[in-house]
Amino acid sequence: MTAIGTRSLAPDFLDGDPEIRPRCDGADPERFFTASEAEAQRVAAAYCGPCPLYWPCRGWALRQTNDLHGVWGGTTQAQRKRLRRQGRS
Numbered sequence: 001m002t003a004i005g006t007r008s009l010a011p012d013f014l015d016g017d018p019e020i021r022p023r024c025d026g027a028d029p030e031r032f033f034t035a036s037e038a039e040a041q042r043v044a045a046a047y048c049g050p051c052p053l054y055w056p057c058r059g060w061a062l063r064q065t066n067d068l069h070g071v072w073g074g075t076t077q078a079q080r081k082r083l084r085r086q087g088r089s
């Protein structure tokens, strides 16, 4: 399984084409786990927006039932909670 840079989680969707690299590869993981919602949204836009793995990462993040922390697939933890409540992905 390929790790996302130095981030601790390594989602299964990264088992695939080694040529496709996540934008967060090598980024400071602390940036993705900020306590500030506004900063998390900025990180999501800057890294995830142009990431080639945006959709699989987003789908993976929304399927997690363990109250996943941090920015994943262009979403913050608060946004994922809201999307799940609304039944959207």
Ligand code: SF4
Residues within 6 Å of the ligand: 004, 022, 023, 024, 025, 047, 048, 049, 051, 052, 053, 054, 055, 057, 058, 071, 072, 073, 074
């Ligand atoms: S969508 Fe965001 S969190 Fe997911 S792999 Fe890409 S940059 Fe990383």
